[in-house]
Amino acid sequence: MGFISYLIDGISLGSVYALIALGYTMVYGIAKMLNFAHGDVIMIGGYTVYTIVSTMGLSPWLGMAASVVVCTVLGVAVEKIAYKPLRMASPLAVLITAIGVSYFLQNMGLLIFTASPKAFTSVVSISNIKLADGALNISGVTLVTIITCIIIMIALMFFIKKTKAGRAMVAVSEDKGAALLMGIDVNSTISLTFAIGSGLAAVAGFLLCSAYPTLTPYTGAMPGIKAFVAAVFGGIGSIPGAFIGGILLGIIEILSKAYISSQLSDAIVFLVLILVLLIKPTGILGKEIHEKV
């Protein structure tokens, strides 16, 4: 039973990674940039919930809604202020700017909430579920996280396949110039992508903090990097890839913590990433690109 409970924990952590990775992968697909600051949006989302629920004593539902709104606005604002002027610049310049934004958000958090960890009150009030005569104990957070991730994933696929805005996103990521010629508003499509990505990061943020309830200005950094790894793992730019990559990463991390070494779990995660890329250089579901001679 131990194995199954670890597996479920892994899927739950992986769901969080998947939600963050979706933001990474969508932004990469559409703006061809690595948004290094994406992980820090999680932290901002976490602090928003903390402020509303723990400091102001209001309802968790209000906290979650506010968190999604704050992160969405933040994501769009960052894109407009910092990334948009650099849209035609070299990828490295954009990468460094994203790093600057990441520093900015972290230090903003540091300034307002200080470095001392805050105890996060879980937004999930469902009690644990006992299965198989109590041998298998699944926490409410775990269950909610997995279900939320699946619902979001389905909704996102539906949005992209069936709505005009979703198809515009696909068009812009395939060929920006052609999309422009077809009358698609590229600017608002990019804004929408950042909005969705950041909104998902907010959801990931309060789910992550509910499961691991300490909140510091650096809370988002490592999950951000891991989600980035998950996105690459699944094939960056691919939405199902981000989902698969995230889930696999979560499972690998929890299982290696449980069975190999808790200190080496990060190393193992990274090692698996390297092995996958060596076998399939563009990730599990990534498209191969050939250069024409």
Place this chain on the structure above:
Amino acid sequence: MAILEVNNLSISFGGLMAVNDFGLNIEEGQLYGLIGPNGAGKTTVFNLLTGVYKPDQGRVILDGKELTGKNTIEINQEGIARTFQNIRLFSQLSVLDNVKVGLHNDYTYSTIEGILRLPRYKKTEKLMTERAMELLEVFGLADEAEYLASNLPYGKQRKLEMARALATNPKLLLLDEPAAGMNPNETAELMENIKFVRDKFKMTILLIEHDMKLVAGICEKLTVLNFGKVLAEGETSAVLHDPKVITAYLGE
């Protein structure tokens, strides 16, 4: 004797036969043209000859040596050099350094000697510069030796590519549309350059070209490619008057 011998070379991409049973014989010192409508597979032939693509079947023999299955670097060392249809220069290097990269394998010293500036570094670099300047002189590029390659005008970039290819001291030079984008004056000058290179370096040249004035003006023999297959081959004037060739170009 033939310096280049190609027999039933074929490659397909996803079921489409891009080059089908292609054959070619070029004598030493010949100026040979490969022509055909757009999409006939001419550049694919170059990519097969230089190892960019591996042929599904067929053989390539250069100066009696089997080249089939070798990679680009080995093929260059065996003696085939090329230029590209879409110019590929080392854009952030100077014109001179572009040619010096071409001299890389013939003029050597170790990395350590280079870092420590040992005598062999100085001697070799001097020889390289001399040789590179000679080549630039041939194409009238000597005055621009210190320019960044990307700052050269279009016509001169094409010439620099030829100079760089020649720097590898090849037996066979492949030119992929050398006159593309040139005005009539530049093309006339290029024709002189190509003939000069052939005569001075006793070079064998195979070129792809759409400019029929250039082809008729300098090529001694032609092969016409259509839908990946050889449509006609022989003396230039005979091929150009072949009704089959005219139809392929002008349509029915």
Place this chain on the structure above:
Amino acid sequence: MRDKKLNKTFKNNLITYLIVIISYALVQAMILSGNLSSLMQGLLVPICTYVIMALALNLVVGVLGELSLGHAGFMCVGAFSSAFFSKLTLEAIPNAGLRFFLALLIGAVCAAIFGIIIGIPVLRLKGDYLAIVTLAFGEIIKNFINVMYVGKDSNGFHFSIKDVASLNMEDDGLVIINGAQGITGTPTDSNFTIGVLLILFTLFVVLNLTNSRTGRAIMSIRDNRIAAESVGINITKYKLMAFAISAGLAGIGGVLYAHNLSTLTALPKNFGYNMSIMFLVFVVLGGIGNMRGSIIAAVVLTLLPELLRGLSDYRMLIYAVVLIAMMIFTSAPSMIEYREKIMAKFGKNKVSKEAE
């Protein structure tokens, strides 16, 4: 024509060397006249380390044209291998100079070997994929050192990835690497003067390499891989060579860093991916491929937070804003256009066509 070009490169390089030497003299004068706070003095060796790291990384990013986010890992290898050596031979080699020289060799060679081991599989990946894989390797190296226990007793070396007790040493055993506690008691053999000498050495290697046959081959791969192959350049060999040399130089940075501290630990703040990113920031802000720029950026950006210390809590926030503003100012197409317009107004728009 030829002489002009040679002179120009030579002059450019000379200026870079001179900037380093003059800065060194100025700092020494400030120390002697008591005008440099002890806080600043403590920063001197780290600054030298960061300059070396920026130069080493610029070889990969600027000259080879590939992105690495794992250079802190190579620095970590250099630091730990050399500190290991120095602690082990503390008594056997009493001469600090000789010991440090050997430590340098060991650190550089170990880091270069790691560069080759990592380079062989990963250098066929491109762009962002290479970036994430190098980041991953850097983290793996840091992670492994944190669980590594190495000791030595009369029977030889003992190794474990569990704890000190599992080393099973005799009573005379000496723990050299103590897991997350790292290496304590490293002789502090490095100082500011050595740091500057190592900067000059790194500069010498990078600049001379760039202006040689090997350097040209590396840059030809950066500019056009397919064309480089067509003239017979061995892509794998030169990519690997650039990567290994860069890793070796980063190892030297690590040796310098390690021998400035008596306790060496592999914490994220020393050797984590954030450090690799910081080195990349130096390289990009200093100008990709521009060695002088890397030096200046590394110094200025390391000092900036210290100079902003008066602003206490706001300093890192300002640093972040400065970073973003600088990137937009130097790289945004609209800004470049705007700058050119202003330059044209003052008649300074004579764009030299000559190759730098």
